[in-house]
Amino acid sequence: MSVLTGKELRIVGFLCNWCSYGGADTAGVGRFVQPTDLRIIRVPCSGRIDPLFIVKALLNGADGVLVSGCHPRDCHYSQGNFYARRRLEVLKHFLPVLGIDPARFEYTWVSASEAQRWQKVVSSFTERIHKLGPASRLENTALPDGLEKRFAAIASGELPSDGKAATRLEELKDRIHEFLPDLDIVIGWQRGFDALHNTPLFMRSAEDLEKLVWGPLNIHNTATYLPSLRGKKVGVVVKGCDSRSVVELLQEKLVDRENIVVFGMPCSGIVDLSKIDRALRERGTGIGRVQAAECGEKGVTIKAGGQEYRFAMEEVAADKCFHCEYPNAVLADHLIGNASPSSSNGKISRQLAAFDAMSLQERMAYWRSQMDRCIRCHACRNACPLCVCKDHCIAQSRDPHWISQEDTITEKLMFQVVHAVHTAGRCTECGECERACPMDIPILAMKRQMNRAIRELFEYKAGTDPEAVPPLLAFQAEEKNIHEGVL
Amino acid sequence: MTGAKFLSKEKLLDWLAELGQTRRVFMPVEEGGKIVFRPCTNGDTPALVRDASASPKGVVFPSSAELFRYTKTKARGGKSSMELKPGTEFEPALIFGTRPCGARGFTIFDRVYTGGKFNDPYYRAARENTLIVTLACEGPENTCFCNWVGSGPDDPTGSDVLATPVEGGFVLESVSERGEALLESPLLQPAEARTAEADSVKSRARAELPPARDISAAPQSIRALFDNQKFWDEVSSKCLSCGACTYLCPTCYCFTITDEDHGDSGKRLRSWDNCMSYQFSLEASGHNPRPTKAHRLRNRVGHKFSYYPQLHEGLLACCGCGRCIRSCPVSMDIREIVLDAIDRVQAKNCEVVHE
Numbered sequence: 059m060s061v062l063t064g065k066e067l068r069i070v071g072f073l074c075n076w077c078s079y080g081g082a083d084t085a086g087v088g089r090f091v092q093p094t095d096l097r098i099i100r101v102p103c104s105g106r107i108d109p110l111f112i113v114k115a116l117l118n119g120a121d122g123v124l125v126s127g128c129h130p131r132d133c134h135y136s137q138g139n140f141y142a143r144r145r146l147e148v149l150k151h152f153l154p155v156l157g158i159d160p161a162r163f164e165y166t167w168v169s170a171s172e173a174q175r176w177q178k179v180v181s182s183f184t185e186r187i188h189k190l191g192p193a194s195r196l197e198n199t200a201l202p203d204g205l206e207k208r209f210a211a212i213a214s215g216e217l218p219s220d221g222k223a224a225t226r227l228e229e230l231k232d233r234i235h236e237f238l239p240d241l242d243i244v245i246g247w248q249r250g251f252d253a254l255h256n257t258p259l260f261m262r263s264a265e266d267l268e269k270l271v272w273g274p275l276n277i278h279n280t281a282t283y284l285p286s287l288r289g290k291k292v293g294v295v296v297k298g299c300d301s302r303s304v305v306e307l308l309q310e311k312l313v314d315r316e317n318i319v320v321f322g323m324p325c326s327g328i329v330d331l332s333k334i335d336r337a338l339r340e341r342g343t344g345i346g347r348v349q350a351a352e353c354g355e356k357g358v359t360i361k362a363g364g365q366e367y368r369f370a371m372e373e374v375a376a377d378k379c380f381h382c383e384y385p386n387a388v389l390a391d392h393l394i395g396n397a398s399p400s401s402s403n404g405k406i407s408r409q410l411a412a413f414d415a416m417s418l419q420e421r422m423a424y425w426r427s428q429m430d431r432c433i434r435c436h437a438c439r440n441a442c443p444l445c446v447c448k449d450h451c452i453a454q455s456r457d458p459h460w461i462s463q464e465d466t467i468t469e470k471l472m473f474q475v476v477h478a479v480h481t482a483g484r485c486t487e488c489g490e491c492e493r494a495c496p497m498d499i500p501i502l503a504m505k506r507q508m509n510r511a512i513r514e515l516f517e518y519k520a521g522t523d524p525e526a527v528p529p530l531l532a533f534q535a536e537e538k539n540i541h542e543g544v545l
Numbered sequence: 546m547t548g549a550k551f552l553s554k555e556k557l558l559d560w561l562a563e564l565g566q567t568r569r570v571f572m573p574v575e576e577g578g579k580i581v582f583r584p585c586t587n588g589d590t591p592a593l594v595r596d597a598s599a600s601p602k603g604v605v606f607p608s609s610a611e612l613f614r615y616t617k618t619k620a621r622g623g624k625s626s627m628e629l630k631p632g633t634e635f636e637p638a639l640i641f642g643t644r645p646c647g648a649r650g651f652t653i654f655d656r657v658y659t660g661g662k663f664n665d666p667y668y669r670a671a672r673e674n675t676l677i678v679t680l681a682c683e684g685p686e687n688t689c690f691c692n693w694v695g696s697g698p699d700d701p702t703g704s705d706v707l708a709t710p711v712e713g714g715f716v717l718e719s720v721s722e723r724g725e726a727l728l729e730s731p732l733l734q735p736a737e738a739r740t741a742e743a744d745s746v747k748s749r750a751r752a753e754l755p756p757a758r759d760i761s762a763a764p765q766s767i768r769a770l771f772d773n774q775k776f777w778d779e780v781s782s783k784c785l786s787c788g789a790c791t792y793l794c795p796t797c798y799c800f801t802i803t804d805e806d807h808g809d810s811g812k813r814l815r816s817w818d819n820c821m822s823y824q825f826s827l828e829a830s831g832h833n834p835r836p837t838k839a840h841r842l843r844n845r846v847g848h849k850f851s852y853y854p855q856l857h858e859g860l861l862a863c864c865g866c867g868r869c870i871r872s873c874p875v876s877m878d879i880r881e882i883v884l885d886a887i888d889r890v891q892a893k894n895c896e897v898v899h900e
Contacts, residue, residue: 154855252687259875260782278875282785311641335578346689348687426575428577431581433599436788437787437874439784440785440787441787450823454822456803463609463801464805464814494785497599497755500577
């Protein structure tokens with residue numbers, strides 16, 4: 059119909075071979091009049107549909123994507139559509155963070171005999187897309203003025219606290235000293251190339267132990283190294299957030315409980331070096347010129363260019379530390395004291411709040427401006443404790459060819475979507491992806507949005523219970539918070 | 546030879562605009578707290594207070610460059626033919642505001658792409674059509690070690706013009722013949738007494754750099770440790786094996802070639818590759834001669850401080866800019882690895898002598 063009344067739009071349909079594809083066929087055989095905008099791709103089951111198919115289509119020029127499978131409880135493979143329902147619903151909640159209208163994507167159920175229903179589904183979805191008009195393309199969006207400023211808002215709130223932080227290190231060293239002989243390696247932190255840069259430390263002897271340091275400069279997630287050390291006896295010193303990654307790894311059987319000894323340190327927040335750099339630049343110097351630094355629970359004192367600067371922890375703490383609910387290790391063999399968590403009033407992060415305040419168009423423009431400087435180094439992926447495919451990541455695979463070598467913004471953004479989708483329901487928001495980015499691209503926002511969806515839909519928080527089943531590896535025949543069937 | 550010229554701060558943008566009439570001008574600009582090289586557009590001010598986060602190499606050697614396009618056509622009877630179209634031609638460019646280390650990086654490229662028996666037409670076209678106006682450094686950052694590799698805060702190697710910041714502007718000195726032509730602009734005035742000020746800025750910057758460590762033993766030390774897996778395992782423990790160091794490095798010149806198909810047409814691309822990635826050395830058979838990050842880090846450090854100097858009269862494939870240290874997510878320090886290698890070999894040699 060639309061082809062008769064106006065310009066055709068590009069709509070991609072993924073249809074299950076066992077039901078909707080047959081339904082569409084039945085509709086055709088029955089001469090039901092249908093719009094011609096839909097390009098159908100036949101798949102063996104709605105469970106085969108990777109949410110990335112949909113994003114790839116939408117980022118590369120589709121104006122709408124329709125998925126149609128068998129009715130719940132009617133799957134040819136008995137459960138495929140149950141899993142699909144969860145994934146697709148999560149994706150619908152995720153799309154807005156990219157600046158894509160979630161109405162451009164829909165999933166529905168049509169059986170092989172429901173020709174009339176298929177006609178209704180395809181007509182109403184096509185009509186919907188025509189109302190929305192052609193989708194705006196990432197490359198063509200222009201950044202409105204002042205958008206950067208909206209992100210300049212400073213995170214605020216309460217930080218966790220640990221009154222005894224100063225004496226913790228000796229206690230920790232004693233404990234590690236005791237267990238080191240039975241372990242191949244213990245992972246902690248040591249001072250790096252200057253007073254503000256600590257670096258991960260791999261302790262193999264008592265001599266190494268002397269290098270161990272503790273404080274807000276221990277910004278790295280030590281759990282990242284665990285999967286690559288599988289088979290060795292490894293001790294790992296963790297902050298609260300790091301311990302959630304350990305839990306997640308255990309949950310997914312990516313590390314073995316019997317080979318890991320967890321030393322849990324109470325954390326009172328870590329610094330964000332980018333914030334310190336920004337603050338120093340405003341004062342006419344920079345993080346590269348720091349001569350000395352004193353860093354404690356209350357803040358940082360920095361000597362640079364002969365001047366002394368003092369910053370309160372609230373000014374330089376990492377955003378994730380505000381409203382931190384888990385300053386203590388969720389799982390530990392040795393808990394070195396207890397920090398008091400900050401009051402978390404269910405506040406959303408500064409970053410998400412800034413996104414929520416933007417229009418879809420602005421969000422897309424924002425990503426365009428940010429992803430432009432991505433150098434595709436994959437530091438985000440390699441620093442991620444849950445990206446365990448690393449050497450075999452689909453981002454570098456030629457077959458299937460998910461991401462090309464063209465350095466377009468679309469390709470770069472697509473990789474970030476891959477990361478967010480592959481860690482959906484697993485990500486503990488440790489923030490390593492964003493921290494590791496040498497270009498300071500705010501990619502954690504995507505994972506935050508994903509986690510918000512997971513929380514709302516499945517009342518689940520990753521990395522808190524080693525026995526829990528991640529929500530995208532499970533389903534319920536009747537989903538409490540999913541209400542599909544709008545078409 | 547024309548004497549040094551003075552460019553006042555107020556006239557900087559005018560001068561860049563004037564240069565922009567004949568070529569694309571790239572300069573460092575701030576984006577999201579980082580500094581990257583971007584085409585100079587009206588209204589932008591260059592970020593010159595510190596070295597750029599990204600290196601200037603992308604101007605001459607883009608992260609992804611189209612070599613040619615192709616279209617396949619199938620004729621009747623099963624015969625198919627291929628039509629080729631050349632990729633985009635390099636338009637003359639000028640890089641303003643790189644630091645001496647960034648400019649020196651290109652000389653490491655030159656030896657590989659145009660210096661020896663191989664001549665890379667794409668690189669040559671880009672390099673020959675790019676002028677470089679370098680900004681001398683006023684003081685070092687903690688990650689700077691240009692003096693270790695035989696360079697310095699006012700090293701003119703690889704530049705066409707060297708600009709030294711002085712009160713109210715810059716003193717410009719030509720380094721090459723092409724640079725001399727740039728100094729003929731009417732916007733510039735003779736530097737006269739300001740040359741002395743520029744000299745003192747330079748010598749102050751040189752004095753501010755901590756003394757260089759002697760790494761002349763690096764090539765043979767690293768070679769001696771080639772089979773010492775334990776050493777490389779240890780120094781690579783904390784490495785994440787990402788590509789931040791290589792992609793930001795002004796001297797890393799490795800690339801990969803891929804065909805990106807879109808139906809019956811496509812393009813052949815040359816893009817940056819990264820020796821810290823597993824795929825870099827993965828062979829079609831599935832065998833990988835550098836299966837772990839220890840092997841890959843050995844290659845990265847070895848290439849810069851041992852294999853390259855062996856082939857190029859001792860010249861290190863490192864310009865000492867410190868980007869790999871500054872931007873490493875886990876603060877790996879390549880200086881430390883090189884010194885460690887030298888120490889390790891020296892200690893071992895001492896042991897042998899004692900025995």
